[in-house]
Ligand SMILES: O=C(O)CCC(=O)C(=O)O
């Protein structure tokens with residue numbers, strides 16, 4: 001993904017690990033398995049990868065239930081919508097949709113790394129809403145995530161209509177097998193707390209790493225959890241790394257600690273080594289296919305000026 005472009009408009013992520021953010025879609029090399037589901041490691045791959053859990057790691061504010069999936073038809077429709085509306089030309093791998101007070105704006109980034117930003121109002125619906133298929137999907141997510149989330153986190157993500165209006169940003173990423181996204185914390189000065197991530201088409205392993213150092217400031221834990229954090233936590237040990245497998249159709253939520261104190265990333269690989277059953281010490285290799293992710297975030301007040309006007313490009 002073009003997550004760390006030089007442009008102000010397109011610099012999506014804080015560079016917690018600047019040295020790691022130079023590349024994002026490294027070709028999978030010695031770890032490539034030769035079957036789509038195999039217990040046999042590919043040549044030379046036996047030690048190069050952690051076994052990914054199929055349960056949620058214990059990171060405060062990370063919510064994921066491997067038994068909760070969006071309805072299959074809904075997932076198929078979403079994938080179809082994204083592929084036909086945004087990714088049919090082959091040179092785009094990222095789409096950002098901004099909900100605005102007055103207009104929607106869409107920016108597209110090409111797989112070559114440069115990003116073109118358009119400032120065309122969405123004339124279809126007076127420009128105040130996300131595309132209808134995403135607005136409808138948010139209603140599905142609200143119901144689906146209700147049993148998984150604490151009340152405060154659910155309210156953070158799906159506020160009642162009588163709360164002050166906020167604007168969402170939706171980023172839709174398209175990954176070919178072998179592509180990933182470098183370690184990052186979603187931009188602190190652009191996005192608020194409460195992030196929803198949806199995997200379509202293919203699963204992948206997402207890696208979480210505890211932020212070391214003091215790059216991430218204290219945050220106000222709006223979800224009411226324990227995430228005010230103590231300063232010592234951010235100097236976490238190098239082994240604070242958790243790999244979790246996100247199957248197609250699954251949904252995760254990051255808030256509090258998970259949103260502010262851990263980076264997330266997807267290694268650019270063509271396959272993942274995942275637990276077959278809970279508690280397994282060994283795993284199976286699972287090939288990746290085309291993955292589309294949909295990520296919903298809150299724009300902080302004032303952050304919705306990003307991408308406007310076009311003359312700033
Ligand atoms: O593809 C994903 O699920 C992660 C995307 C992501 O982290 C981002 O766009 O900030």
Ligand SMILES: [Fe+2]
Pocket residue numbers: 184185186264
């Ligand atoms: Fe992210």
